[in-house]
Every structure is written in structure tokens, then in C-alpha cells.
Amino acid sequence: MTDAAIILLSTTYLNVGLKRNLNPLAGTEFWSKFAGFTKNKQSSNYYTMILPIVAYGAPILRAVAKDIEPDYPGLPKLIEDMWETMYSSNGVGLAAPQINKGIRIFVVDSAQIFENLEPEDEKYPDAPGIKQVFINAHIKSLGGDEWAYNEGCLSIPKIREDVYRSEEVTLEYMDENFVAHTQTFIGVTARVILHEYDHLEGKLFIDYLKPLKKRMIKGKLDDISKGKVRVDYRMTFQK
Numbered sequence: 001m002t003d004a005a006i007i008l009l010s011t012t013y014l015n016v017g018l019k020r021n022l023n024p025l026a027g028t029e030f031w032s033k034f035a036g037f038t039k040n041k042q043s044s045n046y047y048t049m050i051l052p053i054v055a056y057g058a059p060i061l062r063a064v065a066k067d068i069e070p071d072y073p074g075l076p077k078l079i080e081d082m083w084e085t086m087y088s089s090n091g092v093g094l095a096a097p098q099i100n101k102g103i104r105i106f107v108v109d110s111a112q113i114f115e116n117l118e119p120e121d122e123k124y125p126d127a128p129g130i131k132q133v134f135i136n137a138h139i140k141s142l143g144g145d146e147w148a149y150n151e152g153c154l155s156i157p158k159i160r161e162d163v164y165r166s167e168e169v170t171l172e173y174m175d176e177n178f179v180a181h182t183q184t185f186i187g188v189t190a191r192v193i194l195h196e197y198d199h200l201e202g203k204l205f206i207d208y209l210k211p212l213k214k215r216m217i218k219g220k221l222d223d224i225s226k227g228k229v230r231v232d233y234r235m236t237f238q239k
């Protein structure tokens with residue numbers, strides 16, 4: 001079977017699966033409602049590459065990532081590659097440790113969520129979302145009430161669980177031109193940012209689960225770390 005046929009089949013599978021899902025927008029990074037619909041819209045001066053995503057079990061996902069300098073080698077291409085990798089796996093965010101780099105960069109496109117909202121879908125206060133690069137991000141403060149959302153992660157395929165996070169986050173960060181910003185984010189955008197930020201701190205969404213839930217998914221996590229999982233994007237496994 002060709003690659004295209006495999007992707008088509010798995011997209012169909014995901015759409016069928018979603019009909020049984022009570023929250024069709026479920027998932028933070030792995031957001032499949034319109035799989036194949038919001039692919040890479042970048043215009044780029046580079047030949048971008050889709051990078052393999054590091055699967056659960058790799059030590060880099062547990063390390064604290066380091067700040068970078070403006071002259072970090074190949075930074076513009078790295079950012080383009082991260083966008084390409086994120087869109088090709090139908091993600092709404094991607095952090096550098098997930099492409100095996102222990103540096104403080106993540107990208108977020110929460111605008112995709114709003115572009116595809118349907119009238120019956122849950123509303124979020126941060127419309128129309130953002131598309132942004134975050135470099136050397138550090139949280140200044142968290143605010144609002146904690147709220148639950150069904151999250152997924154490109155590094156932990158096929159597992160989704162409700163996670164409680166703050167409604168609001170204020171971050172200090174640099175944009176892709178190394179201009180410093182201090183900015184507050186809310187709603188589903190804050191949710192995606194907090195998920196990606198955790199990757200810089202060596203934290204994963206499954207860390208928030210209660211002990212019983214953790215025990216229930218342990219077998220699945222072991223399988224993922226050994227490469228015993230089928231995904232329609234490139235991954236590297238610890239083995």
C-alpha cells in the first residue's frame with residue numbers, strides 16, 4: 001500500500017472514532033477532528049523537513065530544556081521544520097524536546113481550533129486563537145480557576161485523559177526575532193501553551209493523572225516506549 005493510501009485509511013478511522021467521542025475537540029496536541037484539512041499553510045524560503053517525534057520513554061522528554069542564544073545554529077530552519085512537523089501530524093502545538101532537542105522552543109497554533117468550530121461546539125474566551133513561536137519561555141504567573149480538558153500528546157499516541165490546568169498564564173518569552181514579550185493567555189490557547197511549556201520542564205500530561213488512572217494506562221505506556229503502537233506520523237522509540 002502507498003503512503004497516501006495508509007494516511008487516507010487512518011484519517012477515515014479517526015473520523016469514525018470521533019463520532020463516538022462526546023467531546024469532538026478533545027486533544028491538545030493530537031487534534032484529529034479535521035485530520036488532513038488544516039495541513040501546512042506555511043510559505044517558506046526553506047526546504048522544510050518533517051522531523052520524527054520522540055515517543056514516551058525517551059529521557060529527553062524528562063529533561064529540563066535550556067534557554068538558547070539568538071545565534072543558535074540553524075534556528076529559522078528549525079522553527080520552520082517544527083511547524084511542518086506539527087501540521088503534518090495534525091497537532092496544535094509542538095515543543096523542541098519532542099523532536100529530540102533539549103532547548104526552550106515551542107510552537108502553538110490554536111487558531112486551527114477556532115477555524116473549525118461548529119455551532120454546537122464548546123466556546124472558548126480566547127477566539128480567534130494564536131499562531132506563535134515561543135523561545136526561552138518562563139512562566140511568571142498562573143491565574144483563574146483550574147478547568148478540565150481532554151488532552152492528548154503527539155509523544156504519547158492514542159492516550160487521552162482529562163487534565164486540570166489554570167485558565168490563565170502569563171509568560172515571559174522571546175519571539176522568533178528575539179524580541180522580548182510578557183503576555184497573558186487564556187482559554188484553550190493557555191491550555192495548549194501550558195501543555196507545551198510542561199515539555200520544556202520534562203513534564204507530561206499523564207503526570208497529572210490519579211494513581212488509579214496511571215496504573216490503568218501503564219501497559220499502554222510500556223507498549224508506546226517499545227514502539228508497539230501504530231501512528232500515521234514518523235516517530236522514534238527508545239526500545
Ligand SMILES: [Zn+2]
Nearest residue numbers: 029153154155
Ligand atoms: Zn505533548
